[in-house]
Amino acid sequence: MGIRRAWVLTAAIAAASLLYLVPAGMAAPAPRKVAPKPAAADSLTATEFAARFQMRVADQGNCVTLRGSLVTVRLYPGTNQVSVVGDAYTLKDTIQRKDGAIRIPSRPAEFLSRQVLAKRRQMMAQRQAFKVPEVKLPPPAPRPVRRPAAKKPLPTKPTPKPIRAVRPRPAAPDSSWAPFATDRRWKWIVIHHSDDLEGNADKYDRVHREENGWDSLGYHFVIGNGTMSKDGEVEVGPRWPIQKHGAHARNHELGDNRYNEQGIGICLVGDFDEGGRRPTSAQMKALVRLTGWLMQRYDIPAHMVIRHCDCCDTQCPGKHFPWTAFQAHLR
Ligand SMILES: [Zn+2]
Structure with missing residues:
Protein backbone atom coordinates (compact mmCIF):
# COMPACT_ATOMS: atom_id res chain seq x y z
CA MET A 1 0.00 0.00 0.00
CA GLY A 2 2.76 2.42 1.02
CA ILE A 3 4.80 1.58 -2.08
CA ARG A 4 1.80 1.98 -4.29
CA ARG A 5 0.99 5.39 -2.85
CA ALA A 6 4.56 6.45 -3.34
CA TRP A 7 4.45 5.25 -6.93
CA VAL A 8 1.24 7.12 -7.60
CA LEU A 9 2.76 10.23 -6.07
CA THR A 10 5.90 9.91 -8.20
CA ALA A 11 3.81 9.37 -11.31
CA ALA A 12 1.71 12.42 -10.49
CA ILE A 13 4.80 14.58 -9.96
CA ALA A 14 6.30 13.32 -13.22
CA ALA A 15 3.09 14.07 -15.11
CA ALA A 16 2.85 17.53 -13.58
CA SER A 17 6.42 18.36 -14.44
CA LEU A 18 5.86 17.12 -17.98
CA LEU A 19 2.85 19.37 -18.29
CA TYR A 20 4.95 22.20 -17.00
CA LEU A 21 7.97 21.43 -19.10
CA VAL A 22 6.26 21.04 -22.43
CA PRO A 23 4.81 24.51 -22.68
CA ALA A 24 7.86 25.95 -20.91
CA GLY A 25 10.14 24.15 -23.34
CA MET A 26 8.15 25.47 -26.28
CA ALA A 27 8.11 29.01 -25.04
CA ALA A 28 11.76 29.19 -24.08
CA PRO A 29 13.51 29.58 -27.46
CA ALA A 30 11.15 32.28 -28.77
CA PRO A 31 13.18 35.50 -28.98
CA ARG A 32 11.75 38.78 -27.80
CA LYS A 33 9.69 40.37 -30.45
CA VAL A 34 11.42 43.35 -32.02
CA ALA A 35 9.16 46.18 -33.06
CA PRO A 36 9.13 46.51 -36.88
CA LYS A 37 11.16 49.39 -38.24
CA PRO A 38 9.00 52.33 -39.20
CA ALA A 39 8.55 52.28 -42.99
CA ALA A 40 8.49 56.07 -43.06
CA ALA A 41 12.23 56.13 -43.72
CA ASP A 42 11.97 54.87 -47.29
CA SER A 43 8.32 55.36 -48.15
CA LEU A 44 5.13 57.04 -47.07
CA THR A 45 1.58 55.78 -47.34
CA ALA A 46 -0.89 57.87 -49.31
CA THR A 47 -2.81 58.41 -46.05
CA GLU A 48 0.31 59.70 -44.28
CA PHE A 49 1.10 61.97 -47.21
CA ALA A 50 -2.49 63.25 -47.32
CA ALA A 51 -2.41 63.97 -43.57
CA ARG A 52 0.55 66.32 -44.10
CA PHE A 53 -1.61 68.57 -46.24
CA GLN A 54 -5.04 67.93 -44.68
CA MET A 55 -6.19 66.07 -47.79
CA ARG A 56 -8.88 63.46 -48.13
CA VAL A 57 -8.03 60.15 -49.79
CA ALA A 58 -10.33 58.47 -52.31
CA ASP A 59 -9.09 55.14 -53.64
CA GLN A 60 -10.67 54.35 -57.01
CA GLY A 61 -8.43 51.40 -57.80
CA ASN A 62 -6.47 52.57 -60.83
CA CYS A 63 -6.35 56.07 -59.44
CA VAL A 64 -6.00 57.34 -55.89
CA THR A 65 -7.15 60.91 -55.42
CA LEU A 66 -5.86 63.11 -52.58
CA ARG A 67 -8.08 66.14 -52.39
CA GLY A 68 -7.22 69.25 -50.41
CA SER A 69 -8.93 72.64 -50.31
CA LEU A 70 -6.71 74.07 -53.08
CA VAL A 71 -4.75 71.19 -54.54
CA THR A 72 -5.69 67.75 -55.83
CA VAL A 73 -3.07 65.03 -56.32
CA ARG A 74 -3.72 61.85 -58.28
CA LEU A 75 -1.57 58.75 -57.90
CA TYR A 76 -1.70 55.78 -60.26
CA PRO A 77 -0.59 52.70 -58.31
CA GLY A 78 1.61 50.30 -60.24
CA THR A 79 2.93 53.14 -62.42
CA ASN A 80 5.28 56.06 -61.92
CA GLN A 81 2.61 58.53 -63.04
CA VAL A 82 1.10 61.24 -60.85
CA SER A 83 -0.70 64.47 -61.43
CA VAL A 84 -0.89 67.64 -59.34
CA VAL A 85 -3.84 69.90 -60.22
CA GLY A 86 -4.02 68.30 -63.65
CA ASP A 87 -0.28 68.57 -64.45
CA ALA A 88 1.10 65.10 -65.13
CA TYR A 89 4.53 64.03 -63.90
CA THR A 90 6.60 60.89 -64.41
CA LEU A 91 8.43 59.84 -61.26
CA LYS A 92 11.70 57.93 -61.01
CA ASP A 93 10.08 55.34 -58.71
CA THR A 94 6.84 53.40 -58.87
CA ILE A 95 3.86 54.05 -56.62
CA GLN A 96 3.05 50.68 -55.10
CA ARG A 97 0.01 49.07 -53.57
CA LYS A 98 1.20 46.88 -50.67
CA ASP A 99 -0.89 45.24 -47.95
CA GLY A 100 -3.84 47.42 -48.83
CA ALA A 101 -1.84 50.66 -48.57
CA ILE A 102 -0.55 52.91 -51.32
CA ARG A 103 3.17 53.46 -50.79
CA ILE A 104 4.95 56.49 -52.16
CA PRO A 105 8.74 56.04 -52.11
CA SER A 106 10.53 58.82 -50.24
CA ARG A 107 12.04 60.62 -53.26
CA PRO A 108 8.70 60.97 -55.08
CA ALA A 109 7.07 61.89 -51.78
CA GLU A 110 9.51 64.77 -51.35
CA PHE A 111 9.00 65.80 -54.97
CA LEU A 112 5.22 65.68 -54.56
CA SER A 113 5.40 67.68 -51.33
CA ARG A 114 7.30 70.41 -53.14
CA GLN A 115 4.78 70.40 -56.00
CA VAL A 116 1.84 70.56 -53.59
CA LEU A 117 3.38 73.47 -51.69
CA ALA A 118 4.26 75.32 -54.90
CA LYS A 119 0.75 74.79 -56.34
CA ARG A 120 -0.79 75.86 -53.08
CA ARG A 121 1.21 79.09 -53.09
CA GLN A 122 0.23 79.64 -56.71
CA MET A 123 -3.47 79.06 -56.00
CA MET A 124 -3.33 81.31 -52.93
CA ALA A 125 -1.72 84.04 -55.02
CA GLN A 126 -4.45 83.64 -57.65
CA ARG A 127 -7.12 83.89 -55.00
CA GLN A 128 -5.52 87.01 -53.61
CA ALA A 129 -5.34 88.50 -57.11
CA PHE A 130 -9.03 87.84 -57.57
CA LYS A 131 -9.86 89.40 -54.23
CA VAL A 132 -8.30 92.79 -54.97
CA PRO A 133 -10.91 94.08 -57.43
CA GLU A 134 -13.64 92.79 -55.13
CA VAL A 135 -12.46 95.10 -52.39
CA LYS A 136 -12.27 98.08 -54.76
CA LEU A 137 -15.74 97.56 -56.18
CA PRO A 138 -18.00 100.58 -55.73
CA PRO A 139 -21.05 100.14 -53.57
CA PRO A 140 -23.87 98.44 -55.43
CA ALA A 141 -26.16 100.68 -57.41
CA PRO A 142 -29.55 101.32 -55.81
CA ARG A 143 -32.04 98.69 -56.86
CA PRO A 144 -34.57 99.80 -59.46
CA VAL A 145 -37.97 100.73 -58.16
CA ARG A 146 -40.29 97.80 -58.14
CA ARG A 147 -42.93 97.74 -60.76
CA PRO A 148 -46.14 95.79 -60.49
CA ALA A 149 -45.38 92.34 -61.79
CA ALA A 150 -48.85 91.76 -63.19
CA LYS A 151 -47.91 92.48 -66.80
CA LYS A 152 -45.09 90.02 -66.86
CA PRO A 153 -46.24 86.86 -68.63
CA LEU A 154 -45.33 83.61 -67.06
CA PRO A 155 -42.91 81.57 -69.11
CA THR A 156 -44.78 78.81 -70.82
CA LYS A 157 -41.82 76.44 -70.83
CA PRO A 158 -38.52 76.41 -68.99
CA THR A 159 -35.64 78.00 -70.87
CA PRO A 160 -33.81 75.06 -72.40
CA LYS A 161 -30.28 76.34 -71.90
CA PRO A 162 -27.95 73.35 -71.97
CA ILE A 163 -25.24 73.27 -69.37
CA ARG A 164 -22.12 71.68 -70.76
CA ALA A 165 -20.76 70.49 -67.44
CA VAL A 166 -23.75 68.34 -66.54
CA ARG A 167 -24.36 66.84 -69.94
CA PRO A 168 -24.06 63.09 -69.61
CA ARG A 169 -20.87 61.69 -71.04
CA PRO A 170 -21.18 59.09 -73.77
CA ALA A 171 -19.95 55.72 -72.61
CA ALA A 172 -16.84 54.46 -74.36
CA PRO A 173 -17.52 51.50 -76.68
CA ASP A 174 -14.45 49.91 -75.10
CA SER A 175 -13.96 50.45 -71.37
CA SER A 176 -10.19 50.82 -71.79
CA TRP A 177 -10.75 53.98 -73.84
CA ALA A 178 -12.23 55.91 -70.93
CA PRO A 179 -9.44 57.94 -69.29
CA PHE A 180 -9.06 57.83 -65.53
CA ALA A 181 -7.29 61.16 -65.01
CA THR A 182 -8.62 64.69 -65.14
ZN1 LIG B 1 2.42 60.97 -88.45
Whole structure:
Protein backbone atom coordinates (compact mmCIF):
# COMPACT_ATOMS: atom_id res chain seq x y z
CA MET A 1 0.00 0.00 0.00
CA GLY A 2 2.76 2.42 1.02
CA ILE A 3 4.80 1.58 -2.08
CA ARG A 4 1.80 1.98 -4.29
CA ARG A 5 0.99 5.39 -2.85
CA ALA A 6 4.56 6.45 -3.34
CA TRP A 7 4.45 5.25 -6.93
CA VAL A 8 1.24 7.12 -7.60
CA LEU A 9 2.76 10.23 -6.07
CA THR A 10 5.90 9.91 -8.20
CA ALA A 11 3.81 9.37 -11.31
CA ALA A 12 1.71 12.42 -10.49
CA ILE A 13 4.80 14.58 -9.96
CA ALA A 14 6.30 13.32 -13.22
CA ALA A 15 3.09 14.07 -15.11
CA ALA A 16 2.85 17.53 -13.58
CA SER A 17 6.42 18.36 -14.44
CA LEU A 18 5.86 17.12 -17.98
CA LEU A 19 2.85 19.37 -18.29
CA TYR A 20 4.95 22.20 -17.00
CA LEU A 21 7.97 21.43 -19.10
CA VAL A 22 6.26 21.04 -22.43
CA PRO A 23 4.81 24.51 -22.68
CA ALA A 24 7.86 25.95 -20.91
CA GLY A 25 10.14 24.15 -23.34
CA MET A 26 8.15 25.47 -26.28
CA ALA A 27 8.11 29.01 -25.04
CA ALA A 28 11.76 29.19 -24.08
CA PRO A 29 13.51 29.58 -27.46
CA ALA A 30 11.15 32.28 -28.77
CA PRO A 31 13.18 35.50 -28.98
CA ARG A 32 11.75 38.78 -27.80
CA LYS A 33 9.69 40.37 -30.45
CA VAL A 34 11.42 43.35 -32.02
CA ALA A 35 9.16 46.18 -33.06
CA PRO A 36 9.13 46.51 -36.88
CA LYS A 37 11.16 49.39 -38.24
CA PRO A 38 9.00 52.33 -39.20
CA ALA A 39 8.55 52.28 -42.99
CA ALA A 40 8.49 56.07 -43.06
CA ALA A 41 12.23 56.13 -43.72
CA ASP A 42 11.97 54.87 -47.29
CA SER A 43 8.32 55.36 -48.15
CA LEU A 44 5.13 57.04 -47.07
CA THR A 45 1.58 55.78 -47.34
CA ALA A 46 -0.89 57.87 -49.31
CA THR A 47 -2.81 58.41 -46.05
CA GLU A 48 0.31 59.70 -44.28
CA PHE A 49 1.10 61.97 -47.21
CA ALA A 50 -2.49 63.25 -47.32
CA ALA A 51 -2.41 63.97 -43.57
CA ARG A 52 0.55 66.32 -44.10
CA PHE A 53 -1.61 68.57 -46.24
CA GLN A 54 -5.04 67.93 -44.68
CA MET A 55 -6.19 66.07 -47.79
CA ARG A 56 -8.88 63.46 -48.13
CA VAL A 57 -8.03 60.15 -49.79
CA ALA A 58 -10.33 58.47 -52.31
CA ASP A 59 -9.09 55.14 -53.64
CA GLN A 60 -10.67 54.35 -57.01
CA GLY A 61 -8.43 51.40 -57.80
CA ASN A 62 -6.47 52.57 -60.83
CA CYS A 63 -6.35 56.07 -59.44
CA VAL A 64 -6.00 57.34 -55.89
CA THR A 65 -7.15 60.91 -55.42
CA LEU A 66 -5.86 63.11 -52.58
CA ARG A 67 -8.08 66.14 -52.39
CA GLY A 68 -7.22 69.25 -50.41
CA SER A 69 -8.93 72.64 -50.31
CA LEU A 70 -6.71 74.07 -53.08
CA VAL A 71 -4.75 71.19 -54.54
CA THR A 72 -5.69 67.75 -55.83
CA VAL A 73 -3.07 65.03 -56.32
CA ARG A 74 -3.72 61.85 -58.28
CA LEU A 75 -1.57 58.75 -57.90
CA TYR A 76 -1.70 55.78 -60.26
CA PRO A 77 -0.59 52.70 -58.31
CA GLY A 78 1.61 50.30 -60.24
CA THR A 79 2.93 53.14 -62.42
CA ASN A 80 5.28 56.06 -61.92
CA GLN A 81 2.61 58.53 -63.04
CA VAL A 82 1.10 61.24 -60.85
CA SER A 83 -0.70 64.47 -61.43
CA VAL A 84 -0.89 67.64 -59.34
CA VAL A 85 -3.84 69.90 -60.22
CA GLY A 86 -4.02 68.30 -63.65
CA ASP A 87 -0.28 68.57 -64.45
CA ALA A 88 1.10 65.10 -65.13
CA TYR A 89 4.53 64.03 -63.90
CA THR A 90 6.60 60.89 -64.41
CA LEU A 91 8.43 59.84 -61.26
CA LYS A 92 11.70 57.93 -61.01
CA ASP A 93 10.08 55.34 -58.71
CA THR A 94 6.84 53.40 -58.87
CA ILE A 95 3.86 54.05 -56.62
CA GLN A 96 3.05 50.68 -55.10
CA ARG A 97 0.01 49.07 -53.57
CA LYS A 98 1.20 46.88 -50.67
CA ASP A 99 -0.89 45.24 -47.95
CA GLY A 100 -3.84 47.42 -48.83
CA ALA A 101 -1.84 50.66 -48.57
CA ILE A 102 -0.55 52.91 -51.32
CA ARG A 103 3.17 53.46 -50.79
CA ILE A 104 4.95 56.49 -52.16
CA PRO A 105 8.74 56.04 -52.11
CA SER A 106 10.53 58.82 -50.24
CA ARG A 107 12.04 60.62 -53.26
CA PRO A 108 8.70 60.97 -55.08
CA ALA A 109 7.07 61.89 -51.78
CA GLU A 110 9.51 64.77 -51.35
CA PHE A 111 9.00 65.80 -54.97
CA LEU A 112 5.22 65.68 -54.56
CA SER A 113 5.40 67.68 -51.33
CA ARG A 114 7.30 70.41 -53.14
CA GLN A 115 4.78 70.40 -56.00
CA VAL A 116 1.84 70.56 -53.59
CA LEU A 117 3.38 73.47 -51.69
CA ALA A 118 4.26 75.32 -54.90
CA LYS A 119 0.75 74.79 -56.34
CA ARG A 120 -0.79 75.86 -53.08
CA ARG A 121 1.21 79.09 -53.09
CA GLN A 122 0.23 79.64 -56.71
CA MET A 123 -3.47 79.06 -56.00
CA MET A 124 -3.33 81.31 -52.93
CA ALA A 125 -1.72 84.04 -55.02
CA GLN A 126 -4.45 83.64 -57.65
CA ARG A 127 -7.12 83.89 -55.00
CA GLN A 128 -5.52 87.01 -53.61
CA ALA A 129 -5.34 88.50 -57.11
CA PHE A 130 -9.03 87.84 -57.57
CA LYS A 131 -9.86 89.40 -54.23
CA VAL A 132 -8.30 92.79 -54.97
CA PRO A 133 -10.91 94.08 -57.43
CA GLU A 134 -13.64 92.79 -55.13
CA VAL A 135 -12.46 95.10 -52.39
CA LYS A 136 -12.27 98.08 -54.76
CA LEU A 137 -15.74 97.56 -56.18
CA PRO A 138 -18.00 100.58 -55.73
CA PRO A 139 -21.05 100.14 -53.57
CA PRO A 140 -23.87 98.44 -55.43
CA ALA A 141 -26.16 100.68 -57.41
CA PRO A 142 -29.55 101.32 -55.81
CA ARG A 143 -32.04 98.69 -56.86
CA PRO A 144 -34.57 99.80 -59.46
CA VAL A 145 -37.97 100.73 -58.16
CA ARG A 146 -40.29 97.80 -58.14
CA ARG A 147 -42.93 97.74 -60.76
CA PRO A 148 -46.14 95.79 -60.49
CA ALA A 149 -45.38 92.34 -61.79
CA ALA A 150 -48.85 91.76 -63.19
CA LYS A 151 -47.91 92.48 -66.80
CA LYS A 152 -45.09 90.02 -66.86
CA PRO A 153 -46.24 86.86 -68.63
CA LEU A 154 -45.33 83.61 -67.06
CA PRO A 155 -42.91 81.57 -69.11
CA THR A 156 -44.78 78.81 -70.82
CA LYS A 157 -41.82 76.44 -70.83
CA PRO A 158 -38.52 76.41 -68.99
CA THR A 159 -35.64 78.00 -70.87
CA PRO A 160 -33.81 75.06 -72.40
CA LYS A 161 -30.28 76.34 -71.90
CA PRO A 162 -27.95 73.35 -71.97
CA ILE A 163 -25.24 73.27 -69.37
CA ARG A 164 -22.12 71.68 -70.76
CA ALA A 165 -20.76 70.49 -67.44
CA VAL A 166 -23.75 68.34 -66.54
CA ARG A 167 -24.36 66.84 -69.94
CA PRO A 168 -24.06 63.09 -69.61
CA ARG A 169 -20.87 61.69 -71.04
CA PRO A 170 -21.18 59.09 -73.77
CA ALA A 171 -19.95 55.72 -72.61
CA ALA A 172 -16.84 54.46 -74.36
CA PRO A 173 -17.52 51.50 -76.68
CA ASP A 174 -14.45 49.91 -75.10
CA SER A 175 -13.96 50.45 -71.37
CA SER A 176 -10.19 50.82 -71.79
CA TRP A 177 -10.75 53.98 -73.84
CA ALA A 178 -12.23 55.91 -70.93
CA PRO A 179 -9.44 57.94 -69.29
CA PHE A 180 -9.06 57.83 -65.53
CA ALA A 181 -7.29 61.16 -65.01
CA THR A 182 -8.62 64.69 -65.14
CA ASP A 183 -10.10 65.50 -68.50
CA ARG A 184 -8.17 67.81 -70.77
CA ARG A 185 -9.65 70.16 -73.30
CA TRP A 186 -8.62 68.21 -76.41
CA LYS A 187 -9.07 70.28 -79.58
CA TRP A 188 -7.79 68.07 -82.39
CA ILE A 189 -7.59 64.46 -83.42
CA VAL A 190 -4.48 63.80 -85.52
CA ILE A 191 -4.35 60.70 -87.74
CA HIS A 192 -1.03 58.97 -88.51
CA HIS A 193 0.31 55.87 -90.18
CA SER A 194 3.22 54.01 -88.63
CA ASP A 195 5.16 54.09 -91.92
CA ASP A 196 6.17 50.45 -91.60
CA LEU A 197 4.45 47.17 -92.38
CA GLU A 198 4.33 45.44 -89.01
CA GLY A 199 3.89 46.85 -85.56
CA ASN A 200 1.91 47.41 -82.39
CA ALA A 201 1.84 49.83 -79.45
CA ASP A 202 4.68 48.02 -77.66
CA LYS A 203 6.97 48.27 -80.66
CA TYR A 204 6.46 52.01 -81.15
CA ASP A 205 6.65 52.60 -77.42
CA ARG A 206 10.12 51.00 -77.46
CA VAL A 207 11.16 52.99 -80.53
CA HIS A 208 9.94 56.27 -79.07
CA ARG A 209 11.71 55.65 -75.78
CA GLU A 210 14.96 54.16 -77.06
CA GLU A 211 15.43 56.06 -80.32
CA ASN A 212 13.61 59.33 -79.69
CA GLY A 213 14.38 59.52 -75.98
CA TRP A 214 10.75 60.21 -75.06
CA ASP A 215 9.24 58.92 -71.85
CA SER A 216 6.70 56.71 -73.64
CA LEU A 217 4.79 56.04 -76.86
CA GLY A 218 4.02 59.38 -78.50
CA TYR A 219 0.56 58.38 -79.80
CA HIS A 220 -2.47 57.96 -77.58
CA PHE A 221 -3.91 55.08 -79.59
CA VAL A 222 -2.52 52.52 -82.06
CA ILE A 223 -4.81 50.55 -84.39
CA GLY A 224 -3.36 47.19 -85.42
CA ASN A 225 -3.30 45.62 -88.89
CA GLY A 226 -3.12 41.99 -87.81
CA THR A 227 0.69 41.75 -87.76
CA MET A 228 1.77 42.34 -84.15
CA SER A 229 -1.72 42.97 -82.77
CA LYS A 230 -5.15 41.99 -84.03
CA ASP A 231 -6.51 43.51 -87.23
CA GLY A 232 -8.54 46.54 -86.11
CA GLU A 233 -7.49 46.21 -82.47
CA VAL A 234 -7.32 49.56 -80.67
CA GLU A 235 -4.39 49.65 -78.27
CA VAL A 236 -4.40 52.40 -75.64
CA GLY A 237 -1.01 54.03 -75.07
CA PRO A 238 0.30 54.92 -71.60
CA ARG A 239 -0.36 58.64 -72.10
CA TRP A 240 -4.10 58.30 -72.58
CA PRO A 241 -5.25 57.01 -69.16
CA ILE A 242 -3.47 59.91 -67.46
CA GLN A 243 -4.48 62.39 -70.18
CA LYS A 244 -0.92 63.36 -70.94
CA HIS A 245 -0.12 65.47 -74.01
CA GLY A 246 1.03 63.58 -77.09
CA ALA A 247 4.38 63.47 -78.90
CA HIS A 248 3.32 62.93 -82.50
CA ALA A 249 2.71 66.21 -84.28
CA ARG A 250 5.27 68.86 -83.47
CA ASN A 251 5.80 71.37 -86.24
CA HIS A 252 9.57 71.76 -85.99
CA GLU A 253 9.78 74.53 -88.56
CA LEU A 254 7.32 76.78 -86.77
CA GLY A 255 8.19 75.49 -83.31
CA ASP A 256 4.46 74.87 -83.02
CA ASN A 257 3.57 72.27 -80.42
CA ARG A 258 -0.17 72.82 -80.03
CA TYR A 259 -1.10 69.67 -81.95
CA ASN A 260 0.83 67.71 -79.33
CA GLU A 261 -0.48 69.73 -76.41
CA GLN A 262 -4.12 69.57 -77.44
CA GLY A 263 -4.21 66.85 -80.09
CA ILE A 264 -5.13 63.21 -79.60
CA GLY A 265 -2.75 61.07 -81.68
CA ILE A 266 -4.10 57.98 -83.40
CA CYS A 267 -1.71 55.80 -85.40
CA LEU A 268 -2.72 53.08 -87.84
CA VAL A 269 -0.12 50.37 -88.34
CA GLY A 270 0.96 50.30 -91.99
CA ASP A 271 2.72 52.23 -94.75
CA PHE A 272 0.02 53.98 -96.77
CA ASP A 273 2.48 56.08 -98.72
CA GLU A 274 5.44 54.60 -100.59
CA GLY A 275 4.42 51.16 -99.36
CA GLY A 276 1.37 51.52 -101.61
CA ARG A 277 -0.98 49.81 -99.17
CA ARG A 278 -4.27 50.96 -97.76
CA PRO A 279 -5.52 50.49 -94.23
CA THR A 280 -7.51 47.29 -93.71
CA SER A 281 -11.28 47.62 -93.48
CA ALA A 282 -11.11 46.49 -89.83
CA GLN A 283 -8.66 49.32 -89.13
CA MET A 284 -10.94 51.87 -90.79
CA LYS A 285 -13.99 50.58 -88.89
CA ALA A 286 -12.08 50.85 -85.61
CA LEU A 287 -10.83 54.33 -86.53
CA VAL A 288 -14.36 55.57 -87.33
CA ARG A 289 -15.64 54.16 -84.04
CA LEU A 290 -12.81 55.58 -81.95
CA THR A 291 -12.83 58.98 -83.65
CA GLY A 292 -16.62 59.21 -83.41
CA TRP A 293 -16.54 58.57 -79.69
CA LEU A 294 -13.68 61.01 -79.07
CA MET A 295 -15.47 63.74 -81.06
CA GLN A 296 -18.61 63.27 -79.02
CA ARG A 297 -16.86 63.03 -75.71
CA TYR A 298 -14.62 66.08 -76.19
CA ASP A 299 -16.86 68.17 -78.46
CA ILE A 300 -14.39 68.03 -81.33
CA PRO A 301 -15.93 69.13 -84.64
CA ALA A 302 -15.20 67.20 -87.87
CA HIS A 303 -12.90 69.88 -89.27
CA MET A 304 -10.64 69.47 -86.25
CA VAL A 305 -10.01 65.83 -87.16
CA ILE A 306 -6.88 66.21 -89.26
CA ARG A 307 -4.04 64.29 -90.84
CA HIS A 308 -0.51 64.65 -89.60
CA CYS A 309 0.35 66.22 -92.98
CA ASP A 310 -2.30 68.92 -92.36
CA CYS A 311 -0.28 70.39 -89.50
CA CYS A 312 3.32 69.36 -90.19
CA ASP A 313 5.68 68.92 -93.10
CA THR A 314 5.23 65.19 -93.66
CA GLN A 315 3.46 62.73 -95.99
CA CYS A 316 1.82 60.99 -93.00
CA PRO A 317 -0.63 59.18 -93.12
CA GLY A 318 0.26 58.71 -96.79
CA LYS A 319 -1.42 59.30 -100.16
CA HIS A 320 -3.19 55.92 -100.04
CA PHE A 321 -5.03 56.74 -96.82
CA PRO A 322 -8.74 57.02 -97.82
CA TRP A 323 -9.15 60.50 -96.39
CA THR A 324 -12.27 61.60 -98.29
CA ALA A 325 -14.11 58.40 -97.48
CA PHE A 326 -13.10 58.66 -93.85
CA GLN A 327 -14.25 62.30 -93.62
CA ALA A 328 -17.67 61.30 -94.95
CA HIS A 329 -18.10 59.15 -91.84
CA LEU A 330 -17.48 62.12 -89.55
CA ARG A 331 -20.50 64.05 -90.94
ZN1 LIG B 1 2.42 60.97 -88.45
